[in-house]
Amino acid sequence: MKKRVLSTRGILPGRGLDRLSEAVEVVACPGTGKPAAADLAALASGVSGVLALGNDLADAALMDAAGSSLRVVSLASMGYDNVDRSAAAERGIVVTHTPGVLAETTADLTFALILAARRRLGAAAASLASGSWEVFRMHDHLGLDVHGATLGLIGYGQIGRAVARRAHGFGMRVIHHDPYAPDDDLSAPVDLATLLAESDIVSLHVPLTEDTRHLISAGELAAMKPTATLVSTSRGGVVDETALLHAVREGRLHSAGLDVFEREPMGAELSPLVSEPHVVTLPHIGSATEATRAAMVDLAVDNILDVLAERPARTPLPGGPAVPRARTTTEARA
Numbered sequence: 001m002k003k004r005v006l007s008t009r010g011i012l013p014g015r016g017l018d019r020l021s022e023a024v025e026v027v028a029c030p031g032t033g034k035p036a037a038a039d040l041a042a043l044a045s046g047v048s049g050v051l052a053l054g055n056d057l058a059d060a061a062l063m064d065a066a067g068s069s070l071r072v073v074s075l076a077s078m079g080y081d082n083v084d085r086s087a088a089a090e091r092g093i094v095v096t097h098t099p100g101v102l103a104e105t106t107a108d109l110t111f112a113l114i115l116a117a118r119r120r121l122g123a124a125a126a127s128l129a130s131g132s133w134e135v136f137r138m139h140d141h142l143g144l145d146v147h148g149a150t151l152g153l154i155g156y157g158q159i160g161r162a163v164a165r166r167a168h169g170f171g172m173r174v175i176h177h178d179p180y181a182p183d184d185d186l187s188a189p190v191d192l193a194t195l196l197a198e199s200d201i202v203s204l205h206v207p208l209t210e211d212t213r214h215l216i217s218a219g220e221l222a223a224m225k226p227t228a229t230l231v232s233t234s235r236g237g238v239v240d241e242t243a244l245l246h247a248v249r250e251g252r253l254h255s256a257g258l259d260v261f262e263r264e265p266m267g268a269e270l271s272p273l274v275s276e277p278h279v280v281t282l283p284h285i286g287s288a289t290e291a292t293r294a295a296m297v298d299l300a301v302d303n304i305l306d307v308l309a310e311r312p313a314r315t316p317l318p319g320g321p322a323v324p325r326a327r328t329t330t331e332a333r334a
């Protein structure tokens, strides 16, 4: 009998889901919306794997709903703040994510946000579309230069480094703060206070953890130049959005470019940041190109197929196991 795998979505980019269906029985959540936790739990019983997205909650309740057959929770995302890692560890479940396939695409989007926020592209495009371009004036739509500016990267992993490479094409000085990253010749390591004080653009590339939650709050915003731009393509919770809103409204920060928010998705209940003229906002599209999203699903599927075939997962979470722990007889009976 084929093993069963729960996919939190019935439609995903690329051919990954088809490949998965050739090997296992895929139980997919119906519809195209974000599935409710109760619906996922109802479908999970007896599955050996769960294929989930970065904003689907993979908690102890879902793992318990699957039961002792569950071997792998595979995320089609680089971020993994949606997974209860301790619950997975207690149950011997492997958790995987998708590094290595989305850094370049997310770095492209980071640069789009940097340019859009510094040059105020959203406000300029809206003004054109509103029919109010009657005359060319030297003082309209003035922004701040990106070329030659100092870029400060908080988090210097795959995405941070890909942003640094692009920044050199713009003649930027690049500095970074990341106690864990190896040095290279693209960027100079500095402490956080120096980065905040010297950067014209601060771009966030850290995962959301208990250590990074509200890493950028009122104090950090006050330490930035009033002409600076804050950009985030990491996770919403890294920035205290209320503090950011005040800083931008009060002119203590030039601008911000955000692809991620504390509350996602937003639906019609928009964050006030969305309508701020100096803030460019996008609906979490950092990795959203056809090729990259397909590659993410492919890697997530490969991780499931590996674990279910008793091979080590290709990309387990940092510090996490690549093979599931054998269940004790009592666990297996549960």
Ligand code: DGY
Pocket (backbone or CB within 6 Å): 053, 054, 055, 076, 077, 078, 079, 080, 102, 234, 286, 287
């Ligand atoms: C990621 O890969 O973490 C992206 O943010 C999509 O979830």
